[in-house]
Amino acid sequence: MVTFLIKLSICWGFFALLYIALLRKETFFQANRLYLLGTLILGLFIAAVPGEKIPEPIYVASFTEIALPVFTVGMEQAEKAAAGLASWNWLELIYWAGFSLVMLRISWGLILLIRTLRAGRSERLSDGTRVIYTGKTAKPYSFYQWIFLPEQFSETSSSLILAHERAHVRGKHSVDVLLLEVLSAIFWFHPxxxxxxxxxxxxxxxxxxxxxxxxxxxxxxxxxxxxxxxxGSPAVFANHFYQSPLKQRLVMLTKKSSAPYRALKFGLLLPLSFLFVLLFRQAPAIAQAVEEANQIPAVGFENPESTPQFPGGKEALANYLNSHLKYPLAVHPGENTARVSVNFDVTKSGDVSNVKATVVNGLKNIESSIANIEKVFAAMPKWTPASKNGELMTVSTNLNLLLQVSNEKSSKTSSADPEFPGGNEAMGKFLMKNVKYPESAKKENAEGVVVVAFVVQEDGSLSDIQEATGRKDLHADLVKEAIRVVSIMPKWKPGVVDGKTVKTKFTLPIKFTLDNETAKDISDIDKMPEYPGGFNALVAFMGDNIKYPEAPKKANITGTVLVSFIVETDGKLSNFEALKSPHPDLSAEAIRVMKLMPAFSPGMKDGKAVRVKMTLPVKFAL
Incomplete structure (x- = not known):
């Protein structure tokens, strides 16, 4: 909302300056009216539409640091520390109080107008306008088709006043006035x-x-x-014969009509307004381009601390795919499975985008289902996005599908795919520990995704290891490194079909990328540190001890505090540091509570306790 108001102020201010500089003293009154109404609405539209942004960098999802799950601090915990008016947002209270006062003023004005309409003597004119004679000393005014005229005026004065007010009625000025009153209630605080x-x-x-x-x-x-x-005093909604400012009206009344050539100013307004709107919408992209141009690239891996997650986890993802995917039913002799590699991005907002499905091997007619697969992925519910240093990030990821077609015309994803011992997280750690970026590829700035195909035998051993796509643009040393790392993997858990272990062909995409951060040393441990009682106990501890600080609560500040700390060999916590925080009080509260934590069970390496650096994201939400 703050961003919207800033953008709205800039727009309205720019259009107001143009009007004051070019149009205010001209006698093109109807054109001026259209300009003012048009820019009033245009400013709202421009402020509401998000600006153009350069696509954000896509990072590779992998496992590089140990990060505990996010715990959300909500109002349920905050109310344990404070209750009553202290939990109210005072800015919000002030806004609604001002809005209510303006609406009361408008409502009272409407009530007075209706009373006058009912009490006065009515006369219908030839053009359908109704004159209401009020019978009291007051200012004449009009509202829609009604003209309210006190009876004390002479015949000459009355005819001039009627001509004035009928011009308001014909011009439908009451529509403008009503719009302005509504907007003045919504934006009562805006000058x-x-x-x-x-x-x-x-x-x-x-x-x-x-x-x-x-x-x-x-x-x-x-x-x-x-x-x-x-x-008298004016009515709220009305157009008044004696509307201020009187001096300006007298000046315009006696001023000579503007020469026709001065209307060319409106031709100047169009390109100026268009240029302003264009620059205004492109400002974020321009700023981002300048910032990126000043960055000096370096060699290294860019990895998130947490990988994107489908809502409900891997089992929920499998159920989603089983219920939505449609496979071809025609079966080729000796072929009843197909493997499809699906590459896609999970954005910072959790949306799935840039979906690209590729047939790796198997059924030759599976291509007919590629469009369906891509459509199903694009329609997925929002994922939990990846994050690094407390900030959400867009991540490119890959998912392999094993599609199986039977003669009974049923199809499903395999319920027993081959699996690296310990699962995907363990495989990620294995790759991060063993993959070395070839120096020759670094020097040539070579990047790319190497898709390694191999067969998982019945005993879990790997064979027939090779690059699967046959791409000629991949650097040869990247392909060699990917094949080398796969060849030294331990035995996998073999695939199972109908209760029997079977040979299964598998593909593993390994992405090599160069970016602007150097590679980080990751703690090499056999057993992670753990809070006593596990994660559920950690959640309970946070819920009992954390308090939402008053200052950020009153300012309606929310966000995630990322705290770095070290679990010592005796399990005690040390070296607390807030890596990212939306408010100093939020980081202080997160660290305060973490200092109260009991000792963890320490991390282990080769049977010995070791110091382990960890991160804990704590999300504060109202």
Whole structure:
């Protein structure tokens, strides 16, 4: 909302400056009215539409650091520390109080107008306008098709006033006024809404004065304005005959009409406004491009601390695919399975994008289902995105599908795929420990994804290890390194079909990438440190001890605090550091609670306790 208001202020301010500099003193009243109304709405639209951004860098999902799961601190925990008005957002209270007062003023004005309408004597004019004679001393005004006219005016004055107010009715100025009143209630705190309100109402009076003064001498009409300008108080919704500012109206009344060539100013406004909108929308992308241009690239791996997760985990993902994928039913002799490699990105918001499915091997007619596979992936529910240093990041990832077709016309993903001992996380650690970026590839800035195909035998050993795609653009040393690492893997858990272990062909994509960070040394441990009682006990401890600090709560500040710490060999915690925090009080509270934690069971390496650096993301939410 703050960003929206800043953008709105810039837009309205720019359009107001153009009007003051080029149009305010011209007598093109109807064009000025359209400009003011148009830019009022255009500013809202521009502020609401997000600016263009350069696509953010895509990182490789892999396992590089040990990070505990995120624990969310919500209002349930915060209310243990404070209750009542302390938990209210005072800025929100002030806004709604101001909104309510403005709406009460508008409602009261409408009530008074309805009372006057019912109490007065009505007369219908030839154009359908109704004149309501109020029978009391007050200012004449109009609202939609009604003209409210006090009976104390002379016949000459009444005819001029009627001409003025009928111009308001014909121009449907009440529609403008009603729009302005609604926006002034929503943006009651914004100074530009009052500038627009005053400027548009002034233009209304210029239009009505021009129509009425054409029926008499302008001097006589001006004297009528001066003589009656002090009467009564105006109604909220109405267009008034004696609407301020009187001096400006008299100046415009006597001013010579603007020369036609001065209308060329409106031609200048169009390119200026278009250029402003273009620059305004491109500003984030321009700033990002400048920032990236100043960065000096270096060699290394860029990896998130946590990989993206499908909601509910791997089992839920398998169920989703089983229920949505449709496979071809035609079976080729000796072929009843197909392996499909699906590459896709999981964005910072958890959306799946850039889906590309490729047939690795198997059924020759599986290509007919590629479009369906890509569509199913693109329609997935939001994932939990990857993160690094407390910030969400877009990650490119890969998923291999083993599709099986039977003669009974049923199809499913294999429920017993081959598996690296310990699962994907263990395989990620194995690859991070053993993959070495070839120096020759570094020097040539060579990158790419090497898809390694191999057969998992019935006993779990790997054979027939080779690059699967046959791509000629891959650096030869990258291919050699990927094959080398796969060849030294331990035995896998073999695939199972109908309760029997079988040979299974498998593919493993290994992505080599160079970026702007050097490679990091990762703690090489056999057993991770653990909070006493496990993660559920950690959640309970956080819920009992953490308090939402008052300052960020009142300012409606939320976000994730990423705390780095070391589990010593005796299990005690030390070296607390907030790597990322939206507010100092939030990081202070997270560290305070972590210092209260009991000793962990320490990390182990070769049977010995070792110091292990860990990170804990703590999410504060209101």
């Amino acid at each position: 530009f809404i009052y500038w627009y309100k005053r400027s548009i109402r002034t233009v209304h009076e210029y239009l009505a004065d021009a129509a009425a003064s054409g029926q008499t001498d302008k001097k006589q009409y001006g004297l009528l304005l001066i003589g009656q300008s002090q009467m």
